[in-house]
Amino acid sequence: MMRNLHLVRSFCSQIKPYSFVTTPIFYVNAAPHIGHLYSAVIADAIHRFNGLVNRPQSSHSTSIFCTGTDEHGTKIQQAAQNHSVPVATYCQQISDRYRGLFNNFDISHTRFIRTTDQDHMLAVQHFWKALEATGNIYSAQYSGWYCIPDETFLTESQLKENDQGIKMSAESGHPVEWTEEKNFMFRLNCYQDDVVHWIKGCKDRVVPEKFQKILLDFLQDPLPDISISRPKTRVSWGVEVPSDSSQSVYVWLDALVNYLTVAGYPKEEFRQKWPPTVQVLGKDILKFHGVYWPAFLIAAGLEPPKQLLVHSHWTVDNQKMSKSKFNVIDPNERAVLYTPEGIRYFLLREGVAHSDGNYSDTKICRILNAELADTFGNLLSRCCGKVLNPEAVIPVVDRASLESLLAIEATQRMLDLLHELPEKTRLNYQQYNFYLVVDCVIQMLHATNNFFETTTPWKCKGPDGKPKLQTILAVTMEVLRQTAIILQPIVPRLSGQVLDKLNVSGDHRSWCDLKVQFSQRERPLADSESVLFRRIVLPKTETPVPVSKAKKVKTKS
Structure with missing residues (x-):
């Protein structure tokens, strides 16, 4: 069902005199490592190059580069508890480490956003109301396998069992738990064809090409509607659903709206800056930016990003970087020797x-x-x-x-x-x-x-x-x-x-x-x-x- 196909088509013909580059916002459940810095230096290089090539042609020209921290959700509650500090204090401490890292490495962002910023929380609630007003949100009793580290529900086809017979995410390897609760759902299935059309509609929508193929392969199967809220009894640290004080907005919907917040949403003048020209992200969050994000935006009558630049990860001495292997690279530490x-x-x-x-x-x-x-x-x-x-x-x-x-x-x-x-x-x-x-x-x-x-x-x-x-x-x-x-x-x-x-x-x-x-x-x-x-x-x-x-x-x- 292509409810907004005419809208998607019109998006591709619009040209605006601006550069709007984003990194993903980084989850504060742990300190920053070299993979986070990699996303930031890629976006910074793009932003700086655009500044060298595109001198402002008028007072309406603008250049935006945003990065920041994602600070809501179950993982953050647990991390703060593990460190025996109030959750707000924990978020502040880790966010400051990201800000310090980016300052040390000359990341020339025009906005460092935190999902705990007041203007962002207001933007999330306004965006929720926009989705609600178009009939794209409904309430349902939801049950399924939930992965806390990934902050997402998974279907049976997305699961595997380890040697001990414990179910876990086939993609990330993180454990899952069975959850039954009342949630608000988003009609993702209604926008599947629109998302496919958006991906195919303009050249180099998702680069490198291999990641565009991964997205389109994923979109060959029907998309289920997705849960976009959590009971506050389980996830109290989050943005409150405006129409139901017993629910918190799903952390990924909350996080993705940060790009709108940076542009000035919901003030009308945000349209002069929207959409992003290129969004830099790691391959592990491709589904969220390449499927959920454009679907949310199209449903709200907004243009999806012009381009997604997806990058791969870093190994260390040819081994996966992980805390258990004690090989996580702290860029600030290495900068003492290498600058x-x-x-x-x-x-x-x-x-x-x-x-x-x-x-x-x-x-x-x-x-x-x-x-x-x-x-x-x-x-x-x-x-x-x-x-x-x-x-x-x-x-x-x-x-x-x-x-x-x-x-x-x-x-x-x-x-x-x-x-x-x-x-x-x-x-x-x-x-x-x-x-x-x-x-x-x-x-x-x-x-x-x-x-x-x-x-x-x-x-x-x-x-x-x-x-x-x-x-x-x-x-x-x-x-x-x-x-x-x-x-x-x-x-x-x-x-x-x-x-x-x-x-x-x-x-x-x-x-x-x-x-x-x-x-x-x-x-x-x-x-x-x-x-x-x-x-x-x-x-x-x-x-x-x-x-x-x-x-x-x-x-x-």
């Missing part, structure tokens, strides 16, 4: 959305030393060091010297790559292939280091050699300028450090500034350190793998 920028770089350089990534201290040390310290950092030091650049300037290109250098194959190769770099990296950013952005930049920097070695600027002695030396330095600094602009979404601090050193003003660091432009006059370098990234030495118990033996081959997502 926040180093970890951002590693996650976006090694992460591939369609497949699980593997974290290891050996690998991150090898990559950061080889690429940030030895390739990027060394090139900056060579150009700015006193040996070759005692006057600490950005020199002017000598045309005759440049013509001579162009006869060298290494020069031509480097400049060819430089002219191709903006367009290639732009396309890779737009396809969320951050690792390919880095591949292009590292290839560019390798070619420039080769140019530097081939042209031997240290042999340019005396007045006769100075024009050639200055030209080599100027050309190399132009490469550094462009690569630093391109890498801003991935490593904003390091990129800023390079651009500051090269005295690039703040209003000349956008994508439109990626045109080869040599300085027309000699300018001083900034009086700041030329060391970009210091080499990392692991404790003696760790032996880094040689670069040649640890190269990772990736396929395009």
